[in-house]
Structure formats: structure tokens, C-alpha cells
Amino acid sequence: MDIKSAITLNNQVKIPRLGLGVYKSQEGEEAYNSVKWALEAGYRLIDTAKAYKNEVSVGRAIHDSGIPREEIFLTTKLWTEDMREDREEEAFYESLQKLGVQYLDLYLIHWPVKEKYAASWKIMEKLYKAGLIRAIGVCNFNPHHIDTLLETAEFIPVINQIELHPFLSQVDVSDFCRKKDIAVEAWSPLARGRLLDHPLITELAANHEKTTAQIILRWHLQHGNIVIPKSTHKDRIISNLDVCDIELTEAEMAGIDALNQNMRFDKDPETFSC
Secondary structure, eight states: OOTTOEEEOTTSOEEESBOEEOTTOOTTHHHHHHHHHHHHHTOOEEEOOGGGTOHHHHHHHHHHHOOOGGGSEEEEEEOHHHHHTTOHHHHHHHHHHHHTOSOBSEEEESSOOTTTHHHHHHHHHHHHHTTSBSOEEEESOOHHHHHHHHTTOSSOOSEEEEEOBTTBOOHHHHHHHHHTTOEEEEESTTGGGTTTTOHHHHHHHHHHTOOHHHHHHHHHHHTTOEEOOBOOOHHHHHHTTOOSSOOOOHHHHHHHHTTOOOOOSSOOTTTOOO
């Protein structure tokens, strides 16, 4: 693969395989600079959310980059409170306004709010059919959530964005999604840094003359995941792109696979309260 490598989603829209996530990037210069540096380095996928409270800075960086809007794949998300308060459409337009754009490339349901997500999906389908969103998907959905959604959905989600890293490989969820032609996108792909000094990852990094983060990102890519590592450091943002010139062997991939402990570092979709 190269920096421009993309996956074709089930509605034929293409999404870059490697992007920048901005979770916990502070509104203002931190988020602005992260996106600015990423776009300068060659990233074309930027993933934010209303809940991150940095859509204004993300949009400003995209605008100031001078890169044509159609060359950037921009994602944001529908927050849980807006689903509970039946203000999905208003929230969508608020995100558009904050980002300073006319359309979104991808809009996601952030969490499967019980007894709300199927109705919210119908509103997202309406916005999709109106041409305001190029693709719609979900985050943090387990298979039963997707099955429930599909009972009334007109369109299959293009993506399920889930916490996924070598300590939480989510094989069952990933296999289910791929059988439904739903792409898998990994958030917290580096396990919030907790894998960066793992002995196995450190050994593989030395063998391949790469950083431990690059080894983990390469593992994701070879599994077919879309991956959105977060960083606010310019050197790491640039370094995270340098994963195109290595190939992990089957034995190396299996070794990383074996690190799975079903260990979450954030909320469980079955018990979340946000």
C-alpha cells in the first residue's frame, strides 16, 4: 500500500485506509495544528466528533490548508444526547456549521443508544439521500445492534468504528461486519499508548527498523482495518504514515494476534452511560 491507499465502501465511496483521529485534541491551536500538520504530511482522512468539542478548529485547519475540499475525507459523529432529545437533524447542521463545510464524507452514530439508534438512522438516511452526506455508518455497535438496525434500515452502514487494538482484537465483531460488507475502522488503535513498550512489539520494531507505533499500525492495515491514530505531536503524526515499506510475516501477525486479552480502555457498548 501507499499513502493514497483507500478502501471502497459498500456504497462505492472510497475512504483512505490511514487517517488522523482528534479525540482529546483540545479546541484551539492543539487541534488546529494537528490537522494542519497531518494534511501537510499527506493525510486525507480526518476523524472528529461533536463530543470532542473541536469541530471548529478542525474545520478551520481544513479551510486554511488550501487543499480542495473534495480531496479530504471528513468524518464527524452524532452524539448520544442529541439522539435522546430527538434533535438529530439539528445536531447535524450544527456540525456542518462548526466545520464550515457544505457536506460530510461520513457521518456516524457515536454509540448505540438503546431504543433510539434505529430512529436516528432513519434521519441519517434522509440526510444521505439529500446529498448532504456521502456515506453513513455507526460506531461501537455489536452484532446484535447491527441486526436490529437492519430490521428497518434502507441502507446498510458503510463502517463500524470500534475500539480495536492488539489487546482487544474484536475478531467476532470484525468478522460479522465483513460478512455484511461493513468496513471496520479502529479507534484507539495503539491502545492509548499501552502497547508501545510491549516486549514483542519492541522486538518487532527493532527487527524492522521501525517504531513500535508503526508496527501496530501495520498490523491493523494487514488485517484490513481502516485506522485513525491520534497525535498532537508533529513528528509522530508524520511518522505514523511511514508504514508502507514493511510487511509483517504470518508468524509476526500471529504473535501480535495472540496478545488479545479482550481488554477495553474505554466504555463497553453494552453498558455505556454517556
